[in-house]
Amino acid sequence: MESSSQGPADRTIVVWYRRDLRVADNEALWAAVHSGARVVPVFVSSEDDEQPWQPGAAQRWWIHHSLVSLRAALAEIGLDLVVRKGAFAKSLIAIASEVGADAVFANRRFEPHAASSDAETDKVLSSGGISLQLFDGFLLHDPAQIRTGAGGPYRVFTPFWRRLQEQLRVPPPVGAPELSLGQRTASPGGASIDLGSIESLGLLPTVNWTAEIARTWVPSEAGAHAALDEFVTNRNSVYESRRDFPAELGTSRVSPFLANGQLSPRQIWYAVARSPTIANADAGAHPYLRQLGWREFSYHVLRHNPFTSDAPLNARFVSFPWRRSKADLQKWQRGQTGYPIVDAGMRELWATGWMHNRVRMVVASFLTKHLLLNWRHGAAWFWDTLVDADLGNNTMGWQWSAGTGADAQPYFRVFNPTTQGKKFDRDGTYVRRWLPELARLENKYLHAPWDAPDDVLERAGVRLGETYPKPIVPHAEARERALAAYGQVKG
Ligand SMILES: Cc1cc2nc3c(=O)[nH]c(=O)nc-3n(C[C@H](O)[C@H](O)[C@H](O)COP(=O)(O)OP(=O)(O)OC[C@H]3O[C@@H](n4cnc5c(N)ncnc54)[C@H](O)[C@@H]3O)c2cc1C
Secondary structure, eight states: OOOOSSSSOSSSEEEEESOOOOSSSSSHHHHHTTTOEEEEEEEOOOOOTTTOOOHHHHHHHHHHHHHHHHHHHHHTTTOOOOOSSSOOOHHHHHHHHHTTTEEEEEEOOHHHHHHHHHHHEEEEEEEETEEEEEEOOOSOOOOGGOOTSSSOOOOOOHHHHHHHHOOOOOOOOOOOOBBBGOSSSSSSSSSOOOOOOOGGGGOOOEEEEEEEEHOOOOOSSSHHHHHHHHHHTTTTTGGHHTTOOSSSSOOOHHHHHHHTTOOOOHHOOOOOOOOOSSTTTTTGGGHHHHHHHHHHHHHHHHOGGGGGGGOOSGGGGTTTOOOOOOOHHHHHHHHHHSHHHHHHHHHHHHHOOOHHHHHHHHHHIIIIISSSBBBHHHHHHHHHHHHOOOHHHHHHHHHHHHHTTTTOOOOOOOOOOOHHHHSTTTTTTHHHHHOOOGGTTTTTHOOOOGSSHHHHHHHHHHOBTTOOOSSSHHHHHHHHHHHHHHHHHHH
């Protein structure tokens, strides 16, 4: 729909891009365009304002390339993207006064540090006579508006999901807005403002370790819709049965697009459910929509327990006797634990910036239970290496795996990495893909090379302790140690 006025707009609004790097179904952009104002889209990179959760290295790579494609997509509708490096409030005030804007429109963020930074930015902007108006779109539902019968927040997913389904009415997504000539800034006579170079934001690493990430992903709105369409067309119907096998393309792999905003959750909801409510969605879509429900739950828990990105939800774990071992942490980070499914996952993460959910659960359990290292080390490593790093989901995933969080994995459930490997990577395709040094080992021993007879290892070219590590800790011993430590706090 095109905004009605064709003359020059007499008001200017800055649209502040954050984790919503898209043109279609972007509430802040849509509202600014439909107010009839001239629109100036802006992205500001500020490590200080994002502390302590400034984007990690992999996500910075993602954001850089997303900005390049966003700039091109905005140009197609007549807008020039302005980019700046510096404090949010100061940069926005400077741009607003340069272009004569009286308002900044943005989509709300739900991470606790971002919410308080927004409150601060709002104060500074309003002291300069500029209003900050926030819109919703990052989640399907306001996490503060879901309450138990007793009026409190939920801590268990299933009843939360039941209540969410009762309340949820997802409005259909909107497309890219169409601007009248007078609203465009990329037209002759538009904003004469230095647009800033995306390179100057310094988001790319100085040493280029991102080649495999670049081969794996297309960080753009077009790339996002291609991934979503491919999933809906070919794989949604088999999602439930194939989602646990990391060698397969069994899940949608939309997480980085969702975390960085090339897709809105309601675009995904409509592509999959094709209805405003889950009750009317095709039953085959339900298992997938339930996963979107976990994302809503993670933000519900974080909203009501903002400390949980840094501390256990379950207070009994505050004094948990975590081990300290830099050497073990490094072996885990580098995929050198001697457990093939764990090492394959960690190397997939390093190479591609992503890891399959089943393997995320296995490696997280391994770090916290086999190695008894604090989940916060794992969460920090994921934060730096994931292209889909997302504070709600990452916090929830780690606290769930460590047994310290909401609706968490019980403390006595210690994943056996060998069994997990045999069950979910039966023919070893996943392990062989990421551990070439084990590629010639026969299936029977692939998930437990230490059990292989010498001649089998020799034929496969494997020398344990040289070409591939011996297990960092024997499973039975690690399990006993974890049960003893967790037993102290189970209460
Ligand atoms: C230790 C650990 C850390 C994690 N860290 C992150 C993270 O930083 N960012 C992130 O987006 N997800 C995280 N997850 C959740 C999950 O692993 C990923 O969302 C999923 O692997 C993304 O792949 P997909 O898009 O193919 O998922 P699909 O299975 O296709 O699911 C579709 C979408 O639903 C949501 N979703 C799926 N599973 C979960 C889940 N268990 N919890 C919350 N939302 C879910 C995601 O947004 C996902 O993109 C983590 C899980 C664990 C166990």
